[in-house]
Amino acid sequence: MTDRRPKIVGFCCEKHGADAAVLAARSGKHIDASVRLVQVPCTGRIDGIHLLSALEEGADAVFVLGCLEKNCYYDTGSIEGRKRVGYVKQVLAEAGIEKERVEMFNAASTNAWAFPEAAAKMVEVAKRLGPIGGGEK
Amino acid sequence: MKAMVQVVLCRCCIEVSKLLDMERLQKVASESNNVVSTVAVDAVCDGRNLAPVMAEAKLKEVDRAVVLACHKKDISPAVVKAYRRAGVNEYLVEFVNIREEVVLPHMGDHESAQKKAETKLRAAISRAVLLSPLEKLTEQMATRNVVIIGAGVAGQAAASEAARTGAHTILLEKTGRSLKAPGVILPHSQVVGAKGYGGNFTLRIRAGEKSEDLGAAAVVVATGGGWTSLRGPLAKAVKDAMPLYRFYEVLLSGSPPNGPVVIVDTPDPVGKTVRVQDYAWDETLETVIELKKKHPDTLVTVVFQEMRAFGLSELAYKEAADIGVRFVRYDRNGSPKVDPKQPNTLTVKDLSLGEVLSIRFGTLVFASIPPNEDNKLLADALRISMTADGGTRRGSIQRWPVTTPKPGVFVCGSALFPKSKAEAKVEGQAAGAMAGAFVMRGVVEYGGVVAEVTQDKCSACLTCVRTCPYEAPFIGTASKAEIRIQACQGCGMCVGICPSKAIELRNYTDEQIMTETRTLLGGDF
Numbered sequence: 162m163t164d165r166r167p168k169i170v171g172f173c174c175e176k177h178g179a180d181a182a183v184l185a186a187r188s189g190k191h192i193d194a195s196v197r198l199v200q201v202p203c204t205g206r207i208d209g210i211h212l213l214s215a216l217e218e219g220a221d222a223v224f225v226l227g228c229l230e231k232n233c234y235y236d237t238g239s240i241e242g243r244k245r246v247g248y249v250k251q252v253l254a255e256a257g258i259e260k261e262r263v264e265m266f267n268a269a270s271t272n273a274w275a276f277p278e279a280a281a282k283m284v285e286v287a288k289r290l291g292p293i294g295g296g297e298k
Numbered sequence: 299m300k301a302m303v304q305v306v307l308c309r310c311c312i313e314v315s316k317l318l319d320m321e322r323l324q325k326v327a328s329e330s331n332n333v334v335s336t337v338a339v340d341a342v343c344d345g346r347n348l349a350p351v352m353a354e355a356k357l358k359e360v361d362r363a364v365v366l367a368c369h370k371k372d373i374s375p376a377v378v379k380a381y382r383r384a385g386v387n388e389y390l391v392e393f394v395n396i397r398e399e400v401v402l403p404h405m406g407d408h409e410s411a412q413k414k415a416e417t418k419l420r421a422a423i424s425r426a427v428l429l430s431p432l433e434k435l436t437e438q439m440a441t442r443n444v445v446i447i448g449a450g451v452a453g454q455a456a457a458s459e460a461a462r463t464g465a466h467t468i469l470l471e472k473t474g475r476s477l478k479a480p481g482v483i484l485p486h487s488q489v490v491g492a493k494g495y496g497g498n499f500t501l502r503i504r505a506g507e508k509s510e511d512l513g514a515a516a517v518v519v520a521t522g523g524g525w526t527s528l529r530g531p532l533a534k535a536v537k538d539a540m541p542l543y544r545f546y547e548v549l550l551s552g553s554p555p556n557g558p559v560v561i562v563d564t565p566d567p568v569g570k571t572v573r574v575q576d577y578a579w580d581e582t583l584e585t586v587i588e589l590k591k592k593h594p595d596t597l598v599t600v601v602f603q604e605m606r607a608f609g610l611s612e613l614a615y616k617e618a619a620d621i622g623v624r625f626v627r628y629d630r631n632g633s634p635k636v637d638p639k640q641p642n643t644l645t646v647k648d649l650s651l652g653e654v655l656s657i658r659f660g661t662l663v664f665a666s667i668p669p670n671e672d673n674k675l676l677a678d679a680l681r682i683s684m685t686a687d688g689g690t691r692r693g694s695i696q697r698w699p700v701t702t703p704k705p706g707v708f709v710c711g712s713a714l715f716p717k718s719k720a721e722a723k724v725e726g727q728a729a730g731a732m733a734g735a736f737v738m739r740g741v742v743e744y745g746g747v748v749a750e751v752t753q754d755k756c757s758a759c760l761t762c763v764r765t766c767p768y769e770a771p772f773i774g775t776a777s778k779a780e781i782r783i784q785a786c787q788g789c790g791m792c793v794g795i796c797p798s799k800a801i802e803l804r805n806y807t808d809e810q811i812m813t814e815t816r817t818l819l820g821g822d823f
Contacts, residue, residue, distance in 0.1 A: 168819055175370075179395075183369045186398035194410035197417075197818040198399055202747065202806055205765075206790030214812050218819045232694055235789035236683055236703040236767035245794060271696065 167221040167287030169196045169280065172211065174204045174242075176234035178226040180270030190277040193284045203227070203235045204242025204265075212249045212263055221287035222262045224279055229267045239267055258293060261286050301427045304335045304360040305419070306351055308342040308367035310397045317401050317408060318415050323366075326416045330423050334358045342367045345376060352384040362390035362429060364422045366415075368397040387431035389746065389805055394422045410823045417821030425814045429805050435745040437784060439497045442466050442740075444733045445514040446481075447489055447676065451719050452711025453520035454479045455726030456733065460518070463734030468512070470503065472672070488672070492517075492680045495768070495785035496706020497742035502679075516706045516733040519676060519690050520726060523667030523712040529566035532662075535636035539662040541565075543719075546585050549592065557660015558597035559589065560644055565664045567603070567633045579607045580718045582665045583614040590621045599624040599657050601634050601646055626655060666716045673713060681769055682707055689715045700729040704768060705787070708733045747788035747804055753778040755800035762792035762801060771801075 173179050179200055185192070197220075201207060204227030215223050225246055227239035243265045250260040264283065268275030305327040309315040320338055327336045335358045339347040342365060355363070363386060367373050370393040378388045396415055404411040444460045446453045449471040457467045457479040467481030474485045484505050491502035499514040528539045540548075542561070549555070561582055586598050600623060607615040619625065628634060632647025632654070644657045669689040677684045682702045683691045690709045693701045700710050710729035711722035749770070756778040762771040763779070768787055774780035779800070781792075790803040802808075 166823070170815055170819065180371075183395065183398045186402040190403065191405070192403045194404050194407055194414055194823055197414075197815075199811065199815055199818065201790070201811065202803070203789035203791060206794050206803060206806060206811075208794045208808065210808065211811055211815065215815050215819065218816050220815075220819055231685070231691075234694065234703070235787065235791065237765075238789050238791055241765065241791050241795065269696075 165292070166195050167284060168219055169193070169283045169287060170215040170220045170223045171196055171198045171226060171280065171283075172201055172204065172207055172223070173198055173226040173276075174228060174234070174238065175200050175202050177228035177232075177268060177270040178204070178276075181226065181268040181272050182276040184270065184273045185276040188273045190273060192277050192280045195284065195287075196280045203233075203238035204245075205235060205238035207242050207245050209245055209249045209252065212246070213252065216253075216258075216262065216293060221290070221292060222264075222283040224264045224266060224283045226266045226268055226276060226279055229269050232269060259290050262290065262293070301332045301362055302334045302358065302360045303330070303332045303423060303426055304337070304351075304355050304358065304363045305333055305423070306342060306363060306365045306367070307336065307338040308365070308396075309338065309340050310368055310401070311341055314366075314397055314401050317405065317411055318396075319412055322412065323415060323419060326419055327364075327423070330420070332427050333423065334360060342377060343373050345380075348377065348380045352380050355381070355384045355386065361386060362392070362426050364392045364394065364419070364426050366394045366396040366419060366422075369395055389432040390426070390429050392422050392426040392429065394418050413821055413823035417818055417823065420821070421814045421817035424817045425810055428807075428810045428813060432746050432804055434743055435783075436741040436743050437497070439515045439737065439740055439742060441498075441513040441515055442737050443468055443512070443514045444516050444518060444730070444737055445470065445489075445499075445501060445512065446518040446520055446730075448472070448520040448522050448670075448711075448713070449477055449479060449483065450520060450522040450711065450722070452522065452713070452722040452726030452729070453518070455723045456518045456520055456708075456710060456730030457481050459727045459730030460734035460737075463731065463738050465515075465734045465737040468514075489676060489679050495742070495770075495782065496704065496736070498784070499706065515737040516708065517680065518729050518733050519680075519682075519702070519707065519709040519713050520711050520729070521670040521672050521676060521690075521713045522722075523716055524670040525565050525668060527565065528662075528664060530568050532562075532566070532568065532634070532636055535638040535641050536662050537641075539565075539664060541667065542581055542585060542663055542665045545661070545663045546581070546588075549585065549589055554593050555589065555596055555661050557642075558599070558658055559661045559663060560657055560659040561586065561598070561600045561663045561665055562634055562644075563602040563604075563664070564666050565668070567601075567628075568635065579605075580611050580614075580720065583607065583611060583618050586618050586623045587614060587621065590618070590623060594621075597624075598622075599626060599659070601626045601628060601644070601657075603628060603630075603633075626657075667712065669715060670713065680704070680707060681767070682709075683767070685715070687715060689713060700725055700732060706736060708736075742784055744784040744786070747806065748783045748786040749781045749788070749790065749792055749801050749803050751779050751781055752800050752802065753780075755798045757798050757800075759797065761795055761797060765791050765795050767791075 461480035487505035634646040708729040710725035
């Protein structure tokens with residue numbers, strides 16, 4: 162169980178989130194290879210079902226990376242995204258799954274540290290909690 | 299019809315091919331039965347390399363493409379243009395950032411990087427197959443009007459710059475003062491409501507007693523700063539305080555100041571209503587130096603909370619201190635007070651001395667001005683958002699310093715937060731030039747990635763109407779939601795929030811996003 166690599170899915174917005182990830186790579190930051198990025202136009206586009214289905218398909222942790230709330234490209238998009246993540250956390254708690262597996266982060270496109278930090282945090286969470294349901298899969 | 303996909307692998311200046319096995323990637327690509335052609339090029343950003351790719355695309359009659367290269371924003375304009383010429387719809391070109399998402403962050407880990415790249419390629423192909431072709435449409439702007447709200451320093455600068463591009467400028471001034479600026483000036487007028495989208499606004503204007511509608515292609519918010527008199531306890535004790543700009547005018551007219559001069563930073567230093575954001579330092583220092591030079595015997599004290607003398611203002615600060623201007627710094631706990639029984643003495647706790655000082659004054663001047671209270675009304679009318687301090691919010695401080703998140707609405711000067719005259723003028727010029735350029739395009743481009751309502755599923759709950767920051771969704775004649783696609787910016791907020799799942803964002807449907815996620819999770823790395 163210990164040598165199994167966790168699977169992390171990151172939903173990032175095309176505006177600041179993706180730029181922060183690109184800047185992180187260009188400034189020589191290394192991230193865990195298990196992070197899979199999916200781009201959406203805005204974190205407000207994220208629906209609970211995207212996060213839940215990612216967990217269902219085998220992800221150990223899911224995170225959402227959006228713009229800073231006061232500097233969002235689409236005005237209120239990242240606030241909406243945070244609401245969806247909160248909703249999914251609630252659903253997970255009701256289903257008896259650790260709600261730390263889903264997390265929302267904010268970054269400006271100039272924050273090179275934000276994406277590696279978010280990825281590292283989720284990898285840490287996934288390693289600590291192990292696979293969903295104790296690893297019978 | 300079967301999708302015909304072309305896969306373009308960019309070696310990205312050798313970095314990619316150093317870490318990844320390009321032949322294995324090509325093999326993975328050709329495994330998919332939708333892929334009809336795979337090409338590897340040295341650098342897709344070099345236009346010369348694109349010609350053979352496009353020749354191949356035409357030959358194999360591909361209708362969509364997956365490009366594995368670097369950041370989408372860097373390469374997409376050239377690649378998309380080339381594909382458009384080859385007859386491929388621009389929304390069917392899918393980009394995978396293999397360089398920054400795989401190669402650079404996983405430099406030492408050859409095996410994982412290879413697997414990750416293969417999985418990303420598979421995911422991109424699975425997504426590309428599901429994409430649908432979209433078109434961009436255009437609409438003529440009804441007017442060439444740039445409406446500038448507020449005819450202060452920033453507003454006048456915006457007007458002259460917008461007029462230079464050839465746009466019609468209309469200035470709305472709240473007061474009746476006479477001013478010179480190119481364009482139509484409407485005195486005693488205010489915006490009370492607005493409809494429409496960038497390019498075709500209809501503003502509801504109250505001019506004097508009358509209300510009327512005014513067509514506008516772009517709006518520049520230049521409402522400037524707010525109060526021109528003291529507020530709070532100071533206002534009760536001191537009757538004849540004046541703002542800095544008026545004091546400067548008096549100074550220029552040549553009349554000597556009435557007794558010692560005290561300049562405080564904000565009109566309400568005691569109250570918590572205003573955070574001192576930007577003391578108008580350049581102006582303050584300029585004024586005190588001028589004052590000391592003209593009337594060297596006058597005692598001048600500057601009372602401030604925060605020091606922001608940027609760049610060369612630092613020299614002016616030093617000069618002012620050298621010629622005998624006193625600077626007193628305070629904080630919230632010891633903010634300046636005036637006892638109504640002694641209306642000519644200001645008491646303030648000096649932060650550096652730690653003592654309470656009593657300063658006698660004949661003239662009290664305040665420098666910084668808070669944001670305009672009209673900003674709230676304007677924000678409600680135009681549906682733009684505000685900062686916590688009561689200013690108008692700009693799009694992004696790095697990329698769009700004089701635009702609001704709403705297309706076609708620009709903002710400049712102290713409407714954002716208090717700032718100096720020179721800065722307000724420069725911002726006004728920038729906003730005016732941008733508004734002018736926006737208007738002179740003459741057409742509104744819309745469409746592409748926009749939201750779409752399946753009306754059978756809609757229950758007209760108004761959630762989308764309330765959520766959209768651009769006023770794109772509305773309840774149409776059929777009592778179902780509709781999207782005004784000219785206003786839609788393609789963020790998909792209404793799509794995510796719709797409880798009936800009646801709205802879809804073109805090319806970012808649930809199916810497309812979830813298929814991509816599923817394929818990405820399929821690989822083990």
